Amino acid sequence: MMLRALMPSSAVAIVACLAATPAHAHHSWARYDGDHVITLTGVVTTVEWANPHVLMTFTVTDENAQAVEWTMEMDPPTLLNRYGLRHDAISAGMEVTVTGVPAKSGARMMRAVTIELADGTKHRVSSRV
């Protein structure tokens, strides 16, 4: 399967600074670069449908044709359910396209706002859009 990483040029130059946030700051958007929206396509490897935020890992082919693993977090399960996204809608092996904002640190970590499933359905996964 051909994977692709769709990263606007503005997203490549991620500001490498650490926000002054405490450990366990899982709710904080302070660690994300809200001015740089990126879109990645890859294959789901794990899904943790859990509080406080749903976590998903997926494998993406980067600009060097290397397979790399990204982690993305979504809203909590109760909010995702209200948007219409069921817990069984995403599973390992699925191809997904995720739009969100990357970690300021440059880590392969993102806060997702939209996930597009293989059938083309786009789901809202953040209360902020």
Add this chain to the structure above:
Amino acid sequence: MSHRPLLLPTLAAFAIPAAAQAPPPAGFPGRPPPAPPAIIRSLTVEPDAIEPGESVELRWEALNTYSLFIDPDVGRVATRGSYTVTPAVTTSYTLTATGAEGAITQSVTVTVAGTPPRAPASDSSAAAAPPVPRLPDGNPDLSGVYLGGRDLRLVGAVELVPGAEAYRIETVEGDLGNGVSCLPPGVPAATMMPFPLQIVHRPDVVAIMYEAYHLFRIVPIGREHADYLPPAYMGHSMARWEGDTLVVDVRGFNDKTVIAGHRHTENLRVTERYRRATHETIEYEAIVEDPDVFAAPLRYAGPLTLHPEWEIGEYVCTENDQDYDELFENDD
């Protein structure tokens, strides 16, 4: 009774009821990307032809909606569900889903044998709005599921008393202090989170149950605070009526929460006001005072919007409260 196959939804022009409108959310830290549009996945009715007096079941599923509304006879609904109706005459039911790109609709029609089509209602949604409910003692009944969230805002500036700069902490707009560590965020922060709360109201007490962190507050009405109040994240609440406004005096806080980017002392005191201005809305206000930190009271205000279609869900914050520091480490 006739049992024909499910009727396929049909597109229909439809005047959107005022109650179906919903503003887009706010709070994205930068320029927000486009939100996915609302999608109506299904709307069915079974059966779609009945004799007078019989009932049918509407079923629906939608995605990415800010609000979802079925007209007539049903009202606001959750993202998926079913509802039994007994139309007296042939009736078309329209599902209106409002999302990031506006409203979309689908309709289904139930044919009631020997009856004419139901006449479309005039645009009288405002006139038809139900009145503010009342308790047996005549006071407004605040009961219901509501969302305050980011509609509640700090009004005005934060002024510190001399020497209180040390109480200022690093924070980011939209973050809510202790909430990031699965600890109770305090008052009014718990009401400002993007999770609904449920108020259960009887004449002598109000119970406020927050989906966020599974917090609850028990608020007696017409009683006095105890002489000693052990310090608590959510404080201790007592209420009284001022006309149709329920005034809640909250004191007895610990010093571990965050107010507008500042720590505070145990002298923190919050005065909340709840006024059910309409059936759909509570006007909410919180006046925050700590004479050791703030030179003037802080005021938070905004609406709590009724969401009868929602239930308070399970939110166990510590379930997967792992150390996110590792996830943010740049290994390259």
